[in-house]
Amino acid sequence: LAKTTQPISMDSYEGQEVNITCSHNNIATNDYITWYQQFPSQGPRFIIQGYKTKVTNEVASLFIPADRKSSTLSLPRVSLSDTAVYYCLVGDLRNTDKLIFGTGTRLQVFP
Amino acid sequence: SAVISQKPSRDICQRGTSLTIQCQVDSQVTMMFWYRQQPGQSLTLIATANQGSEATYESGFVIDKFPISRPNLTFSTLTVSNMSPEDSSIYLCSVEGAAGRETQYFGPGTRLLVL
Structure with missing residues (x-):
């Protein structure tokens, strides 16, 4: 699976938009980009997945440029409850059993 | 989505x-996975458990230390054997x-502390 690089931590205030960028320079043609969210004392939770351009769901948006060497998870108007660790994963998840977690980004939202 | 429960939720154990x-x-699910997450760290895959076959272990993890059972399509167990404080995760x-x-x-995870 392609290696990913994310900021270790980010701070934000309630109501702001938060953008977390993930670098994956070695992404392969069949690789998808998946983001997970982990709250303290809980297992990770799937947020969003994409291959190219933009994907949006009720939780977040995922922006992927044409070269796919990076991706940006966008959380609109964060609240205190969005404080969590966010993991970016890249891989051909249709053909492998494994999820390889990187270091993740620890987001702290302040009032 | 699947609802997953783990037991125990936490435990404190003695070395050995x-x-x-x-x-x-x-x-019912075909594939189940076991991960370890050390304090403040990311998740590391221990093994993949398919029903009816031996578990497949990742590099650095061995069956003698982490035996896994997968008796049916809804259940699995992971045993942490001969524990040391380094197994606290x-x-x-x-x-x-x-x-x-x-x-x-x-699942929600099992928090293990080995003294």
């Missing part, structure tokens, strides 16, 4: 003992999502 962690899913099980392997659903 063993602990078996249970993972129960509310639906959160152990999580997960299952493949209904949509295939693109997503996984995780």
Whole structure:
């Protein structure tokens, strides 16, 4: 699976938009980009997945440029409850059993 | 989505003992996974457990230390054997999502402290 690089931590205030960028320079043609969210004392939770351009769901948006060497998870108007660790994963998840977690980004939202 | 429960939720154990962690899913799944998450760290895959076959272990993890059972399509156990303080971690099980392997659903984890 392609290696990913994310900021270790980010701070934000309630109501702001938060953008977390993930670098994956070695992404392969069949690789998808998946983001997970982990709250303290809980297992990770799937947020969003994409291959190219933009994907949006009720939780977040995922922006992927044409070269796919990076991706940006966008959380609109964060609240205190969005404080969590966010993991970016890249891989051909249709053909492998494994999820390889990187270091993740620890987001702290302040009032 | 799948609902996953783990038992125990936490435990404190003595060095040299063993602990078996249970993972129960509310639906039948082919593949179950076991992860370890050390304090403040990311998740590391221990092994993949398919029903009816031997578990497949990742590099650095061996069956003698982490024996896994997968007796049916809704249940699995992970045993942490001959524990040492270095085994203090959160152990999580997960299952493949209904949509295939693109997503996984995780249990709440078992927090283990070895003294």
